[in-house]
Amino acid sequence: MFPSDDPFLSDSWQTRQARSSLLAWYDRTRRDLPWRRRRDPYAIWVSEIMLQQTTVRTVLRYYERFMERFPTVWDLARAELSAVLKSWEGLGYYQRARNLHRAAGIVAQDHGNLRWPESVEEWQRLPGIGRSTAGAILSISTDRWAPILDANVRRVTGRFFGIPSAMKDDPERFWEASDSWGAENPRPGDTNQALMELGAVLCLPSSPSCGQCPVASFCATQGSGEDERAPPGQPGPAAPPGPSGKSPGSRAKKATPPTRKRVALIPASGPLLFEPRGEGRLLEGLLEVAGFPSECLSPGDTVAEGALCGWRVVEELFSVRHVYSHFREQVQVLRVVPAEGGVAMGGEGRAMEVWASLPASEGLALTGVARKIVRKLRTQADIGFLTDFRATGPTGTRETYRDLPPDPGGARSGQGR
Numbered sequence: 214m215f216p217s218d219d220p221f222l223s224d225s226w227q228t229r230q231a232r233s234s235l236l237a238w239y240d241r242t243r244r245d246l247p248w249r250r251r252r253d254p255y256a257i258w259v260s261e262i263m264l265q266q267t268t269v270r271t272v273l274r275y276y277e278r279f280m281e282r283f284p285t286v287w288d289l290a291r292a293e294l295s296a297v298l299k300s301w302e303g304l305g306y307y308q309r310a311r312n313l314h315r316a317a318g319i320v321a322q323d324h325g326n327l328r329w330p331e332s333v334e335e336w337q338r339l340p341g342i343g344r345s346t347a348g349a350i351l352s353i354s355t356d357r358w359a360p361i362l363d364a365n366v367r368r369v370t371g372r373f374f375g376i377p378s379a380m381k382d383d384p385e386r387f388w389e390a391s392d393s394w395g396a397e398n399p400r401p402g403d404t405n406q407a408l409m410e411l412g413a414v415l416c417l418p419s420s421p422s423c424g425q426c427p428v429a430s431f432c433a434t435q436g437s438g439e440d441e442r443a444p445p446g447q448p449g450p451a452a453p454p455g456p457s458g459k460s461p462g463s464r465a466k467k468a469t470p471p472t473r474k475r476v477a478l479i480p481a482s483g484p485l486l487f488e489p490r491g492e493g494r495l496l497e498g499l500l501e502v503a504g505f506p507s508e509c510l511s512p513g514d515t516v517a518e519g520a521l522c523g524w525r526v527v528e529e530l531f532s533v534r535h536v537y538s539h540f541r542e543q544v545q546v547l548r549v550v551p552a553e554g555g556v557a558m559g560g561e562g563r564a565m566e567v568w569a570s571l572p573a574s575e576g577l578a579l580t581g582v583a584r585k586i587v588r589k590l591r592t593q594a595d596i597g598f599l600t601d602f603r604a605t606g607p608t609g610t611r612e613t614y615r616d617l618p619p620d621p622g623g624a625r626s627g628q629g630r
């Protein structure tokens with residue numbers, strides 16, 4: 214049953230037979246996905262980046278919209294990062310979007326005649342592209358062989374070749390095995406797509422459908438092998454049951470992630486103030502409602518730091534919570550007015566600030582927390598509770614703020630500008 218005496222023998226007859234069966238199955242059953250209708254490197258590249266840590270179902274909601282908004286690498290390179298982040302909003306892992314944008318700038322600059330990277334090594338020199346992504350882009354867009362090893366292919370490969378658990382932490386063994394699908398390969402790109410498809414629809418992590426698998430008769434384990442879910446460097450298979458028959462720690466409570474507190478400041482009338490999250494921070498480049506980390510503030514307190522330093526809290530509007538992968542955030546949303554002598558926007562050298570009316574703010578690239586705040590403000594404005602926030606007006610940076618219409622409530626008087 215084992216495909217070869219040497220599981221990594223690249224030209225084994227069994228592997229080539231299995232590949233034929235795999236490709237025939239792929240031709241019959243493959244899902245019609247928008248990126249499979251194209252072969253240009255840009256379209257494949259965008260899809261491969263979106264599919265990192267994200268399901269096909271989710272990516273389907275974003276891919277075509279993104280490609281309409283940025284149809285070529287030139288369009289992406291010329292776009293403002295904020296526009297790219299806005300189109301990425303909801304996909305998560307925003308570093309992918311930042312890297313994609315940066316890499317588009319490099320390709321547009323370095324490959325002015327649109328000579329795309331021609332090897333895995335060249336692709337890997339671009340930000341955000343690892344060996345597997347590089348192999349996928351190259352093989353699918355040019356039909357030249359390059360092995361890949363995303364989570365699905367790693368699982369399929371480990372099971373098919375029966376890679377012993379002792380080798381689980383040896384990625385080179387998996388790369389060698391994955392590479393063996395490429396020998397004398399007439400359809401390199403489709404082979405990689407078929408392997409990914411097999412891992413996504415049949416060779417599932419916990420219950421592989423070996424009865425329907427096109428390579429079952431060549432597979433070393435047929436689902437009977439050890440659990441291949443754990444990638445290198447991650448915890449391995451579950452520990453054996455303890456004396457009670459239950460897995461150790463199976464009833465242990467998951468540790469509660471820490472909660473970070475923050476205040477968000479809403480001017481009593483007129484536009485809202487947003488600030489981009491700084492370089493190297495989580496959600497870098499997305500806009501958050503002006504504020505700062507703090508336990509809480511009460512009505513009558515004076516804001517002591519940040520862009521609205523010197524303003525006075527008049528009331529607490531509401532609070533919002535947001536859950537990140539490793540912490541929670543609780544944000545107290547406060548309405549503020551400028552106190553006498555207060556300044557609006559801190560000193561020189563502050564990062565770019567964006568003022569936007571409540572309706573206009575929905576078009577900005579906001580953090581999840583900022584979006585929750587804006588939606589809640591809109592809901593309250595829509596039912597007439599916060600009538601001041603219905604105001605429409607331009608969206609602008611600090612430089613254009615002074616061009617905004619006069620504030621009827623006078624809340625911006627005394628801003629020291």
Ligand code: SF4
Nearest residue numbers: 416423426429432436
């Ligand atoms: S036979 Fe089963 S374990 Fe082997 S590749 Fe197919 S689905 Fe995966």
